[in-house]
Every structure is written in structure tokens, then in C-alpha cells.
Amino acid sequence: PQIPLCIAGRQPPQIIRDLAKSNAQIEVIADPIDMSLVAAECSLSVVPLRSGSGTRIKILHSMAMGLPVVSTSIGCEGLEVSDRTHLLIKDTPQDFAQGVIELIGDQKLWQQLQAKGRQLVEENYDWSAIFAEYEATLSMSIEQ
Numbered sequence: 001p002q003i004p005l006c007i008a009g010r011q012p013p014q015i016i017r018d019l020a021k022s023n024a025q026i027e028v029i030a031d032p033i034d035m036s037l038v039a040a041e042c043s044l045s046v047v048p049l050r051s052g053s054g055t056r057i058k059i060l061h062s063m064a065m066g067l068p069v070v071s072t073s074i075g076c077e078g079l080e081v082s083d084r085t086h087l088l089i090k091d092t093p094q095d096f097a098q099g100v101i102e103l104i105g106d107q108k109l110w111q112q113l114q115a116k117g118r119q120l121v122e123e124n125y126d127w128s129a130i131f132a133e134y135e136a137t138l139s140m141s142i143e144q
Helices: 014-022 035-039 057-064 093-105 107-125 127-143
Strands: 005-009 026-030 045-047 069-071
Touching: 005 014, 005 035, 014 026, 045 057, 057 069, 057 107, 069 093, 093 107
Parallel strands: 005 026, 045 069
Antiparallel strands: none
């Protein structure tokens, strides 16, 4: 109850906007112009997805901005991440809450996840790394 929560994103549904009205610890930022400005005021990113598909850009964006992440397995599905190395993976509501509390209270773990998460994005998900891999694949196919 003492940890403030900021929910930021495009067109949050009314049920989410109502959370801020009923709890002073919850802030909802609808349609932020620059998510980096929101992230600068945060200490970590939570991705409590229980269903969905597609690329997990929000996790990569959080890591790139230097925010450690707590996610569900579904939330980070498809990314080359390891629990307790790049982020915390917690699948039950109780474990998820405990993961957030642990990360806030453990500066060493916070710093490790911040550093390893950012390193992962820079080395594996940066556009220059993606294009370099693509160019190498093209070169190999041309040579054959």
C-alpha cells in the first residue's frame, strides 16, 4: 500500500482511469507524449500480462531506459531473457507483488537487472545489431 503506482499508456480504459480516483497512490497518465519522461520518475517497470501475443516492445523500452522489470512469463515471452539476470519473472499475483517488493528493497539486485537489461537491449535488440545480422545473412546467401 505504500508503493506508488504509475500506469501510463495509450487510451487507458475507464476502469484503469477510475483506479486513480479511488487510490491516491495510483497515478494514471493517458497518452503520454514521451514515455522517457514518465520513466525518469519511476524506479521499475511492471508487466503483469496474463494473455497476449506479439513483440514485447514495452519490456525492451523499459530496459533501454534503465528500468528494471518485473514481468510474467507471458509478458516476456519471445525475448531472450533469463529470470534474475535480465528481469524478474513472476506468474502468480502473490509472487508478482513479492517480486516488486524484493526489487525495491534490494539495491544490488536492482542495479544488476538495470545493467544486464540495458546491455541485453544494446547488444541484441538495437537496430544497428539487427541490421548487422541481417546484412551478414544477406551476404552469406549472395556468396552461395
